[in-house]
Amino acid sequence: MLQGISLEIAPRGVTAIIGPSGTGKSTLIRCINRLVEPTSGSILFEGRDLTRLNARELRLARRQIGMVFQEYNLVERLTVMENLLTGRLGYVSAFNAWLRRYPPADIERAFALLDEVGLGGFARQRADSLSGGQRQRVGIARAIMQEPRLLLADEPTSSLDPKTSVEIMDLLRDAAARHGIPVLVNMHDVDLARRFADRIIGMSGGQVVFDGPPAQLSDDRLREIYGGEGWLQ
Amino acid sequence: MSASNPAGSGSGAVREPPFASDWWARAGWLLLAAYVVYALSTLDFTWQRFVEGLAHAQKFLARMLPPSFEQWEAILKGMKESLEIAVLASAGGIALALPLGLLAARNLMPAGVSWTARAVIALCRAFHPVIVAIVFVKAIGFGAMAGIMALVVASVGFIGKLFAEAIEEISLKQVEAVRASGAGFMNVIAYGVLPQVLPRFIGFATYQFDSNVRNSTMVGIVGAGGIGAPLFVAFQRFDYDVVCAILLAIIAVVFVCEVVSTRIQKVFAQ
Numbered sequence: 001m002l003q004g005i006s007l008e009i010a011p012r013g014v015t016a017i018i019g020p021s022g023t024g025k026s027t028l029i030r031c032i033n034r035l036v037e038p039t040s041g042s043i044l045f046e047g048r049d050l051t052r053l054n055a056r057e058l059r060l061a062r063r064q065i066g067m068v069f070q071e072y073n074l075v076e077r078l079t080v081m082e083n084l085l086t087g088r089l090g091y092v093s094a095f096n097a098w099l100r101r102y103p104p105a106d107i108e109r110a111f112a113l114l115d116e117v118g119l120g121g122f123a124r125q126r127a128d129s130l131s132g133g134q135r136q137r138v139g140i141a142r143a144i145m146q147e148p149r150l151l152l153a154d155e156p157t158s159s160l161d162p163k164t165s166v167e168i169m170d171l172l173r174d175a176a177a178r179h180g181i182p183v184l185v186n187m188h189d190v191d192l193a194r195r196f197a198d199r200i201i202g203m204s205g206g207q208v209v210f211d212g213p214p215a216q217l218s219d220d221r222l223r224e225i226y227g228g229e230g231w232l233q
Numbered sequence: 234m235s236a237s238n239p240a241g242s243g244s245g246a247v248r249e250p251p252f253a254s255d256w257w258a259r260a261g262w263l264l265l266a267a268y269v270v271y272a273l274s275t276l277d278f279t280w281q282r283f284v285e286g287l288a289h290a291q292k293f294l295a296r297m298l299p300p301s302f303e304q305w306e307a308i309l310k311g312m313k314e315s316l317e318i319a320v321l322a323s324a325g326g327i328a329l330a331l332p333l334g335l336l337a338a339r340n341l342m343p344a345g346v347s348w349t350a351r352a353v354i355a356l357c358r359a360f361h362p363v364i365v366a367i368v369f370v371k372a373i374g375f376g377a378m379a380g381i382m383a384l385v386v387a388s389v390g391f392i393g394k395l396f397a398e399a400i401e402e403i404s405l406k407q408v409e410a411v412r413a414s415g416a417g418f419m420n421v422i423a424y425g426v427l428p429q430v431l432p433r434f435i436g437f438a439t440y441q442f443d444s445n446v447r448n449s450t451m452v453g454i455v456g457a458g459g460i461g462a463p464l465f466v467a468f469q470r471f472d473y474d475v476v477c478a479i480l481l482a483i484i485a486v487v488f489v490c491e492v493v494s495t496r497i498q499k500v501f502a503q
Contacts, residue, residue, distance in 0.1 A: 033413055063415030073410035077428040086424055090415030098423050139410075146414055 002027055002206045009184055014173050016193040017186040019203035020226050025186035029152050033065045034058060046149060063090035066143030070155035072135040074127040080138050081123040084110040087145025113141040117171060133164040140172055144179055151176055153185035157192065169196045190222065293473065300481055301474035308482050311460035316486065318380045318449040318459050323442040326388020333389060334396030341400065357390030362448045366457040377458030384445050395437045403429040435501040439494035446490045450483050
């Protein structure tokens with residue numbers, strides 16, 4: 001499905017992937033933390049080829065890679081605090097995790113992050129009682145809890161209304177910048193990508209057809225990515 | 234025009250009928266009906282037999298009343314033992330069914346593991362608890378131990394199967410998110426899987442406890458401990474007033490346990 005893709009992602013800023021549905025944006029992102037197994041090729045992260053890691057090494061690598069999902073993927077029946085601490089599960093033993101015994105520093109950090117994403121006071125609320133925008137805020141905080149070296153976001157605003165989408169992208173960009181985490185995000189909203197990305201990668205038919213700053217993304221280029229004309233008017 | 238013409242031939246195009254007719258299903262129903270008639274004819278299941286039986290039932294019921302609580306100490310001891318059998322069997326059954334059900338879930342486990350676990354669960358469900366109880370009585374002797382083990386087997390079969398099915402219906406998106414954070418297998422289970430199935434698991438467990446309370450009154454009939462033994466003896470001696478007292482005691486206990494398990498479910502409901 002994906003073929004001949006060669007990309008290098010900058011260690012800072014927001015890189016957005018755009019392209020028509022079914023072109024493999026999601027697959028590309030999921031190949032990085034191997035939620036989807038690539039059949040060939042290599043993915044270098046921190047000097048190691050992610051595609052060659054065994055199960056344990058993959059687990060350790062995943063701790064360095066945060067992920068934000070389109071449908072938030074919070075554990076619905078757990079509290080906001082428990083969902084945030086999910087970001088630390090790679091570091092906590094099963095016994096301690098089961099008893100909710102986390103290092104005090106993790107708890108501190110979780111509370112600070114809740115304030116940062118504007119959900120102070122929500123710690124003990126259950127995830128299924130939150131609105132879409134609030135859930136995605138928790139999703140972002142959970143990913144940052146990992147103190148990752150890379151943040152993947154798979155259509156983080158596609159389930160949200162336009163206003164909330166902008167707020168969430170704002171939060172994602174600013175929080176990542178504040179914590180010094182590069183963001184790789186795929187999205188189908190071209191205007192949002194233009195507004196928030198430092199670099200845009202256009203994909204079509206499983207291949208990269210555009211790669212450059214938002215300013216270079218002309219109508220001609222968009223036509224190349226998405227095909228057709230009518231929708232551009 | 235075409236509405237009055239069922240074949241639709243008058244108005245040109247012939248449409249297919251809106252609902253497909255399934256001849257296999259029809260044949261199946263017909264076969265079932267024929268078999269029911271046949272079975273009735275062979276088993277002497279007649280109205281006359283029923284009316285004759287009514288007179289007998291009347292005599293039987295008359296001898297049951299009033300219930301005799303003279304042997305209340307034996308009844309109390311038997312009920313206590315039955316309840317203990319039920320509680321211990323439920324605890325043991327739940328403890329075993331939890332990991333077994335997890336292993337049997339096809340969406341989390343490799344095929345080899347889940348099929349093995351499924352086979353064990355199926356084996357546990359193959360026989361009625363009374364038959365399992367007979368086996369254990371023969372194997373380890375009379376007494377509550379045999380009853381407990383028989384009901385543990387029944388509990389594992391029931392809870393294990395339903396628990397595995399509940400796990401197979403969870404949202405894998407939530408599991409995926411926990412996995413993506415680099416969590417190990419046990420942590421994925423604890424945070425991604427169990428929260429999703431806990432209320433249902435509690436439901437199955439309390440339901441099985443109810444069922445164990447009822448079954449624990451029965452395993453005594455085959456010598457596996459509990460109130461069943463005195464009940465069986467009373468039946469054989471035609472002490473129907475004692476039978477009635479024991480039955481009332483069982484009803485009371487079963488009722489109380491239902492109330493308790495409903496309470497437990499409410500605590501974990503949401």
